Amino acid sequence: MAKNVIVVGTQWGDEGKGKIVDWLTDHASGVVRFQGGHNAGHTLVVGENVYKLNLVPSGIVRDGVDCYIGNGVVLDIHHLISEIAELEKGGIDVRSRLKISPGCPIILPYHSAIDKAREGAKCADKKIGTTGKGIGPTYEDKVSRRGLRVYDLFHPERFAEKLKEVLEYHNFVLTQYFKADPVDFQMVYDQAMADAEYIKPLVVDVSAALYDANKAGQNMLFEGAQGTLLDIDHGTYPFVTSSNCVAGQAAAGAGIGPGMLHYVLGITKAYCTRVGGGPFPSELDIDTEGTPGHQMFSVGKEFGTVTGRKRRCGWFDAALLRRSARINGLTGLCITKLDVLDGLKEIKICTGYQLGDKVVDLLPIGADDVARCVPIYETMPGWEGTTFRVKRWEDLPVNAQAYLNRLEQLCEVPIAIVSTGPERDETILKQHPFK
Secondary structure (H helix, E strand, C coil), X not given: CCCEEEEEECCCCCCCHHHHHHHHHHHCCEEEEXXXXXXXXXEEEECCEEEEECCCCHHHHCCCCEEEECCCECECHHHHHHHHHHHHHCCCCCCCCEEECCCCEECCHHHHHHHHHHHHCCCHHHCCCCCCCCHHHHHHHXXXXXXXXXXXXXXXXXXXXXXXXXXXXXXXXHHHHCCCCCCCHHHHHHHHHHHHHHHHHHECCHHHHHHHHHHCCCCEEEECCCCHHHCCCCCCCCCCCCCCCCCXXXXXXXXXXXXXXXXXXXXXXCCEEECCCCCCXXXXXXXXXXXXXXXXXXXXXXXXXXXXCECEEECEEHHHHHHHHHHXXXXXXXXXXXXXXXXXXXXXXXXXXXXXXXXXXXXXCCHHHHHCCEEEEEEEEXXXXXXXXXXXXXXXXXXXXXXXXXXXXXXXXXXXXXXXXXXXXXXXXXCCCCC
């Protein structure tokens, strides 16, 4: 019998999903991306090699593993081509193993133009922190039923007709509302037709292929991008991404039934980080040397993989994780970057919030109420020594074990894995998701 595992981020993204997907791929025949676009960034460290992925699933660095881009992903084909070229330059066979759904909405140059113009027009406290890569406008076109999809590329006349209509609309918004330059039809069309020739051999019915793989008893790994609190429905709206990042999206975004999903692994840092705008109840000062926030930022090397921006840092938020655990139906947790807390004299955990005259133990819905939350902390002793590269639970410092046990209790989800470094083997296994 096949067993299929979903890996999702449980905070605001950047939890270290890429390494864990790569590690778990040892037990999978295929890895599937089911949402987001090239605004996601996964960094993998394999020996001397460092791979930075945006669209290609993390399983690509494992020989013989098929990689699928499902219909829920918005696809910048030009970016995908450059990503494939970079991987192939490093000796990785990509095109024989990468399969792209014909239903993927296409990101085109006018999407990024709209994205940048819109963000640029906002005052500082209203900026979302978008990457400017056109993700949001592409999802908007999808739900307004004017979007172009991969299958349109293979019918040039139909593609040109649809493109003229949608470009007329977007150029009106760019020039009349944002007072920006229009996007040229011929440039977009010519680039799209060239890109179509490149990816045509990679396009397959991903939904059918996954069904067949499952029927044949092959284990599959579904790789989420971003994090639960960036989900368009369940995150700190409007400071969110434009897709559903939760486990349930794996079914819709890959074209499979939910009965094919068996285990949900939630990836979480041993503290919290966030890139871009939006409320962050347990946030700390990262700029003052000698403070816990500065240690998280500097030791954790907290810069965005895609944007290079500083990540905001704060204490672990258990009330946030409880919300995330329920939304995703988490089966187990994977704790990453525990070593970043090494040497702190005391460590705080946010267990709930003071919200007006109420005490709540679950993250509220929507950014406005989250911004009003005053964190309530529980303090635990830190530990001496290092957790970096430790590979057995019993070799962790006693206080580190106690901290992890407390997180498990507060989040009401068992810890399955502890990642103690970027390399594949720097991992403590308590419960294997595939077994």
